[in-house]
Amino acid sequence: MATRTRNTERREDALSKERIIEAAVEMLDAGGESALTFRALSATLKTGPGAIYWHVANKGELLTAATDAILTGAMPPADAGGTPQEAIRAVAIGVFDAIEAHPWAGEQMSQLASQSTTLRVFERIGRQVQALGVPGPAQFFAASALLNYILGVAAQNAAMARSVQQGTDRTEVLDMVAALWNSLDTDEYPFLRTIAAQLRDHDDRAQFLAGVDLILAGIATLTRPA
Amino acid sequence: MATRTRNTERREDALSKERIIEAAVEMLDAGGESALTFRALSATLKTGPGAIYWHVANKGELLTAATDAILTGAMPPADAGGTPQEAIRAVAIGVFDAIEAHPWAGEQMSQLASQSTTLRVFERIGRQVQALGVPGPAQFFAASALLNYILGVAAQNAAMARSVQQGTDRTEVLDMVAALWNSLDTDEYPFLRTIAAQLRDHDDRAQFLAGVDLILAGIATLTRPA
């Protein structure tokens, strides 16, 4: 039954950076950053820990590469058409959904200043900010505001996902947070207690988009000065 | 010369959570999160590693406590007066400056969803959003947008600070980032190359505040609906 095996199928179990990243993403998805271990990884790949170091410089590079792999696939095509606002929303939602599916990447992104993934998102947003007609000097901080907001939400979602024991339900988590907010001192935390009620039936994704639109509304004031 | 030593001064070297946190902050300031080790910490405090565990549950709690200590002192007084916008800017700048002085705390904040520090900032912002006259249902996402933007910037600054070798100059770092942006492909990264020039004489703090104002401008559109 091995007769049909040709050269092309040979050594499909050979180590490569791609296979390492693929296995790393699986481990990260399963158990977060602490689950990614060179020992566990090399066991999965049926090699020694040292073998990985021939393809990857260190754990940091592996984490960066894994984050890149996730987010490259998550970005919508650049020529999608539509208004600049729609294009910005599409990029933002792409990042958001990717982080929701792979929370460990959220931690990574906000730790990776000027890394290729972040740069690509920044570029995409910046181009649309230009298309909106924001004057030159303001383009930088307008695009930065959007990027930092997106990264901030990404990190918060990652943190939330990590604090959740696997198996805990989504609404269960919201209930716990709402309970925490309600347990706060009424005099010191009036605002949080007020919105605790809204937490239960609130939609993370819709709220995230509302934030994007809020910043877009602010950007709009830059294009038609008072 | 020990005659004047009274009971009050006795055992001033006794271990306490406060002394542990104080020492931890010093180590974090000196070398970032990786410099904080229970062994190094106990050596500084002249005890064994186990002693620390009597006052602190684990490293995570210590990190949280250290972050709290930094940010509690950084927040402006709640009754500072002025417009809601000014109050929001004051809180934002308080966080920004604290992170600039203690970059490790920036990493921490964005990993600590619903932690006391973050909740306090959220509360302060939320109250001012209410004061601005934002209608009830929109208060939540308006305050969230501001908070997430602030946390996003905090994390980016922390990441930047960590990537910088100690001793590297500030302008030197900006030059390196500008050089990186300029080295990008012209066709793929036109926006980044355009703003790379602005990077050299750009003021992080002013840019951060411009972002806050941008979101405030967006929030203003919520109070007087079209």
Added chain:
DNA sequence: ACCTGAACACCGTTCAAGT
């Protein structure tokens, strides 16, 4: 009640040695 410090169960990383 509070502290000691050896020991446990891990890490990331290196490197001589193999093929």
Added chain:
DNA sequence: ACCTGAACACCGTTCAAGT
């Protein structure tokens, strides 16, 4: 060129034992 796996230099954390 690529892989092996023992070894190094660490970690956070525990816990019997001390005072």
